[in-house]
Amino acid sequence: MNPRAGRFRCGMPLALALLVVGGPSTAAPAAGPGLGQLPQKWLDDERRETPLAGLVGRRVVLTMAYVDCHRICPTTIARLERLQQQLDARGEPAEFVVVGYDPKNDTPAAWHRFRASRRLQRSNWHFLSGSTGDTSLLARQLGFGFWKYDDHVVHDLRVVVFDAHGVVTRQIGPDNRDWLAVL
Amino acid sequence: MRGPIYTLSRRLLALALLLTLWLPTIATAAAAASDADRITELEQELQQSLRLIAELTTRVQQLEGAKAQEQGQARPGAPSGGGRLDAVESKVAQIESASAARRGDDSGLAMHGFADVGYGTRNPFNDALKGFNIGNLDFYLTPRLGDRTVTLFELVFEASDEGAVSVDLERAQVGYVFGDQATAWLGRFHTPYGYTNTAMHHGAWVNDALRRPSFLQFEDHGGILPAHTVGAWLTGTVHGANGGKVQYDAYLGNSQQIVDGVLDMRSGGNDHGKLIVGGRLGYEWTDGPVEGLTIGVHALSTSIEDNALNRTQVRVYGGYGVYDTDRWEHIAELYFFGNEDRSGTTGRHHSSAGFLQLGYRAAWGVPYARYERASLDQSDNYFQAQATGFSYTRGSVGVRYDIDLKSALKLELSRTNTTDRTISRVNEILAQYAIRF
Numbered sequence: 001m002n003p004r005a006g007r008f009r010c011g012m013p014l015a016l017a018l019l020v021v022g023g024p025s026t027a028a029p030a031a032g033p034g035l036g037q038l039p040q041k042w043l044d045d046e047r048r049e050t051p052l053a054g055l056v057g058r059r060v061v062l063t064m065a066y067v068d069c070h071r072i073c074p075t076t077i078a079r080l081e082r083l084q085q086q087l088d089a090r091g092e093p094a095e096f097v098v099v100g101y102d103p104k105n106d107t108p109a110a111w112h113r114f115r116a117s118r119r120l121q122r123s124n125w126h127f128l129s130g131s132t133g134d135t136s137l138l139a140r141q142l143g144f145g146f147w148k149y150d151d152h153v154v155h156d157l158r159v160v161v162f163d164a165h166g167v168v169t170r171q172i173g174p175d176n177r178d179w180l181a182v183l
Numbered sequence: 184m185r186g187p188i189y190t191l192s193r194r195l196l197a198l199a200l201l202l203t204l205w206l207p208t209i210a211t212a213a214a215a216a217s218d219a220d221r222i223t224e225l226e227q228e229l230q231q232s233l234r235l236i237a238e239l240t241t242r243v244q245q246l247e248g249a250k251a252q253e254q255g256q257a258r259p260g261a262p263s264g265g266g267r268l269d270a271v272e273s274k275v276a277q278i279e280s281a282s283a284a285r286r287g288d289d290s291g292l293a294m295h296g297f298a299d300v301g302y303g304t305r306n307p308f309n310d311a312l313k314g315f316n317i318g319n320l321d322f323y324l325t326p327r328l329g330d331r332t333v334t335l336f337e338l339v340f341e342a343s344d345e346g347a348v349s350v351d352l353e354r355a356q357v358g359y360v361f362g363d364q365a366t367a368w369l370g371r372f373h374t375p376y377g378y379t380n381t382a383m384h385h386g387a388w389v390n391d392a393l394r395r396p397s398f399l400q401f402e403d404h405g406g407i408l409p410a411h412t413v414g415a416w417l418t419g420t421v422h423g424a425n426g427g428k429v430q431y432d433a434y435l436g437n438s439q440q441i442v443d444g445v446l447d448m449r450s451g452g453n454d455h456g457k458l459i460v461g462g463r464l465g466y467e468w469t470d471g472p473v474e475g476l477t478i479g480v481h482a483l484s485t486s487i488e489d490n491a492l493n494r495t496q497v498r499v500y501g502g503y504g505v506y507d508t509d510r511w512e513h514i515a516e517l518y519f520f521g522n523e524d525r526s527g528t529t530g531r532h533h534s535s536a537g538f539l540q541l542g543y544r545a546a547w548g549v550p551y552a553r554y555e556r557a558s559l560d561q562s563d564n565y566f567q568a569q570a571t572g573f574s575y576t577r578g579s580v581g582v583r584y585d586i587d588l589k590s591a592l593k594l595e596l597s598r599t600n601t602t603d604r605t606i607s608r609v610n611e612i613l614a615q616y617a618i619r620f
Contacts, residue, residue: 070507070508070509070512070544071544071585072588074509074544075546104363107422109422109426110426110469113426113469113470113474117470117474147293147295147323147325148325149295149323149384149386149389150335150381150382150384151382152389154295154389154619156588157588174587174588
């Protein structure tokens with residue numbers, strides 16, 4: 001018996017199952033870890049556990065920010081709101097995830113006040129708080145460089161986009177003017 | 184006339200044409216039938232696999248339940264299966280968290296900092312000089328030693344008035360974190376009074392304004408307050424139920440000394456053992472109509488000697504208010520001095536200083552305006568002994584323009600009036616190019 005034939009027979013059901021579940025793959029080559037490979041212990045602003053792997057199946061736009069930032073983060077949030085409007089106009093759904101840089105201050109309660117005061121109440125927006133270790137690890141995995149200068153968090157403008165498979169497909173930086181075109 | 188060969192040839196040609204058209208159809212039909220069969224077969228295999236997975240899942244659950252029940256009966260005092268599972272999950276979470284924290288540690292010491300260069304019709308810190316100037320090269324180091332022990336070192340290279348480059352360990356702190364509410368620091372730190380001294384550090388890029396108010400400058404830039412203290416500092420933030428934050432600081436350290444007209448923080452100790460003692464208490468609104476507003480009070484007392492061995496008990500108290508939002512950055516600070524001559528007979532002296540700064544965070548930059556005023560009693564040894572201990576007023580307008588996320592260009596126009604030791608009016612145009620790295 002041809003051993004390859006046996007292997008083929010075992011692999012085919014799996015391949016078929018992937019086809020049935022995942023549909024045709026259109027993702028660009030991965031540029032970083034997938035959603036499922038990132039730290040998963042996060043609380044949203046309602047203190048609900050929000051594992052990032054739970055967002056697989058939808059396009060995810062993820063950035064990092066901190067509540068007390070008045071320089072870069074307001075710009076990032078404003079541009080994400082604009083992106084949300086543009087996606088709405090095209091009828092394309094997406095999940096927007098904002099992870100706090102500063103776990104000591106970016107608590108669920110602080111994010112709750114933040115989104116209330118800025119009217120960011122859509123259910124597809126998630127403001128997440130995690131431990132210091134998980135936050136540092138996620139930042140490192142996704143290339144969000146930052147450091148603390150006393151109460152300031154010194155960081156860049158960066159957005160990472162995951163496709164429905166949870167794979168990083170796009171990265172947005174300060175040089176990108178038209179975020180929708182990047183998507 | 185056509186013969187039999189011709190007829191045979193025609194028949195063969197027709198047959199060949201027929202076969203050419205018909206055979207692929209047969210082959211395609213056969214292949215289609217084969218694919219359909221194959222897909223059907225695969226679908227059946229998939230169904231079988233799914234059934235097998237479901238059966239195995241059920242079996243595992245049954246075995247886990249039976250085992251948990253068995254262990255629960257064997258040890259009546261032991262927690263139930265669900266309880267034990269929770270305990271195991273909790274333990275796993277602790278291990279994962281610790282592991283993540285370890286993985287999050289920096290491997291090695293990251294090097295970050297700030298630098299700035301500039302031009303002025305007057306030097307921003309010494310109005311006897313003019314032209315181009317280099318500001319700070321500021322290395323900021325925070326080696327991470329664990330979850331509890333924290334460190335902070337700020338090493339600054341700067342040009343002196345004579346043009347020589349000097350190095351100063353502006354901050355050197357080692358601290359212990361008790362929790363979110365309290366951190367105790369030992370070392371050299373920025374004395375926690377008012378707002379500016381612990382919010383606007385040496386890195387020029389962080390600050391929207393080109394420079395601090397003159398009376399709040401660091402000691403070697405003309406400041407008249409002990410901006411640095413070498414000692415112990417307890418600081419923390421307590422989050423209120425309504426979202427507000429109470430910020431507190433308490434500290435003590437070596438009493439400073441005036442050496443050659445400049446306050447010195449006595450990094451190695453002083454020769455009389457007297458202490459500076461002080462504290463600050465503030466409240467920040469993080470919700471509601473005044474979100475971003477912080478108000479606070481502060482006080483300090485220190486015994487200051489100068490080169491002439493005059494000793495002054497310096498008592499400073501005051502208040503501050505900050506409105507810091509995505510749109511506005513307004514800062515106001517007031518300082519009152521009630522100094523007492525302890526070595527002479529000049530008695531008590533009262534002075535005051537303060538400033539108001541209004542800033543607007545536009546999309547293109549941050550324009551700001553500031554008015555500052557110091558009214559300092561010149562018969563007070565504490566001010567008399569300081570090279571910059573004179574009264575003045577200054578009005579400034581300026582703008583910060585962010586070239587990119589790591590560099591900013593600042594421009595400031597100001598007019599300064601000195602009003603007692605000398606009477607003068609100085610107009611300045613200052614430019615600064617500040618970066619971070």
